[in-house]
Amino acid sequence: MQPDEMSASSMFDVVKNGKIGTAMDGFSYLLNDQEITAVVKFVMSEFIEKKQTNTYYHIEENGWGGHERYAAAFPFALGEISLDTPWNLLTEEQSIGKRLFMSACVTCHDRAHVDKKEIKWRSRSVSYPRGKYSHKEDPVDAISGASPFSAHDRSPLISGLTKKESQGQKLFIENCAFCHGGDGKGANWIGSFLESRPRDLTSDGIKSVSDLVLLNMIRGGVPNTTMPAWKSVLTDEQIEALTAYIRRAFH
Ligand code: HEC
Ligand code: HEC
Known part of the structure; x- marks a missing residue:
């Protein structure tokens, strides 16, 4: 659906309950109906009706x-x-x-x-x-x-990655580094502003879990946080590649 075909009520529903099969999570745990209505009203008026570049900074x-x-x-x-x-x-x-x-x-x-x-x-x-x-x-x-912050955006340089690990590296950079940082520590610019903070993937807590547990953490995400459930977005094979990369790069 194009945004301008979207009605305020369908947008309200997506913001409140999320969209199944995508990484868009619902916000009902964080915002009440009144707040969601206010957000939807702003998005409709600012981006859809007025087509404003409201993020224009140098004003x-x-x-x-x-x-x-x-x-x-x-x-x-x-x-x-x-x-x-x-x-x-x-x-x-x-x-x-x-x-x-x-x-x-x-x-x-x-x-x-x-x-x-x-x-x-x-x-x-x-x-x-x-x-x-x-x-x-x-x-x-x-x-x-x-x-x-940008030091944390750099991925570690590792030579001799297996095919699976380098597939995982690419997936990590495209999907995870935004929040967890290239170095996995969650101390990057975006990560520092998230509440709760993205998990430090180099920590002992993550190191000590089994591959299967790690895989399921990524598949299931963490409800009521910004950590998406990746099973809706990535295949199991891709998540396995990610796990292999996390092990190799951060553990
Ligand atoms: C205090 C921080 C800061 C400084 C200094 C700064 N900018 Fe920006 N600039 C921003 C931000 C934030 C944006 C918006 C970025 C975005 O929306 O992705 C931006 C966006 C822009 C854009 C894109 C159009 C826009 O406004 O969204 C241009 C062009 C630009 N800046 C030029 C400059 C020039 C030229 C200078 C130096 C004379 C400069 N900026 C100095 C923070 C800054
Ligand atoms: C939009 C931000 C965001 C993105 C993108 C993201 N994460 Fe997370 N992640 C988080 C946050 C926040 C937490 C901590 C949640 C909490 O409070 O337990 C987390 C936690 C985790 C955990 C620990 C989960 C647990 O159950 O303790 C793992 C593992 C993880 N992320 C891996 C990944 C991988 C792999 C990707 C990419 C496929 C990814 N994350 C993408 C924000 C993100």
Whole structure:
């Protein structure tokens, strides 16, 4: 069903009770009918009727009046021009934009598009160094080291994964890392905001359970939390591959 064909009452039903056969869980445990009605009303009016980009961030109310004056930096914020495009390939306007981006935007837009992942375009910190940033590292990881969260987004580098494990790795990155972090610890950006927090998959508690128990944890999810029941989304074979990867990568 297209969103604009959706009536307020069917949306109410999905938000309240979830949708069987998908990862959409019901919210009746968290929100009362009045609150669900308010959410549905907002979604209908904001996204379906007014078609507003209400998530637009750089607006007057957020302290970004006249954001258009930074237009030269937009292509870098939007990933249209790679940040590691050599200076000599940039027009004058684009060079101004890149300089502006590096000085005023990169602190928040710190995951700008790059062509060559392995090349760090600067060896000094471009934003305030936080977390475990170290000036002594060689080469200095000035980009991901600048955010305490993004370190957790990186998956461990493991060589010699079996076919099953690498299938699991791909599934993990696509479906689980968003909440549990690439390193499985749940200490990534999104994970830190979830209540309850995503389980630390490297913990002894998870390490000590049998494969079958782990498999069933993933199949069944955890009711009344954001942990979905994956049996509705992934096949048993895929969940087995995930289990194999979790064992190999985190245990
Ligand atoms: C304080 C954090 C912060 C800073 C600094 C910042 N941005 Fe953003 N920017 C955001 C957020 C948050 C969004 C919305 C992201 C989303 O919706 O996915 C955004 C979105 C954008 C977008 C997409 C359109 C939009 O508004 O949703 C553009 C273009 C953009 N920023 C350009 C810039 C430029 C150019 C600079 C530097 C002059 C900059 N930003 C600095 C946080 C920031
Ligand atoms: C939307 C966020 C989210 C996603 C996506 C997600 N999880 Fe979770 N997961 C959680 C949360 C939150 C918990 C902790 C729930 C609780 O309070 O016990 C959890 C718990 C778990 C547990 C422990 C379950 C238990 O019974 O104790 C395992 C194992 C797990 N997740 C594996 C996975 C795997 C594998 C995937 C990907 C297929 C995944 N998770 C995707 C949020 C998520």
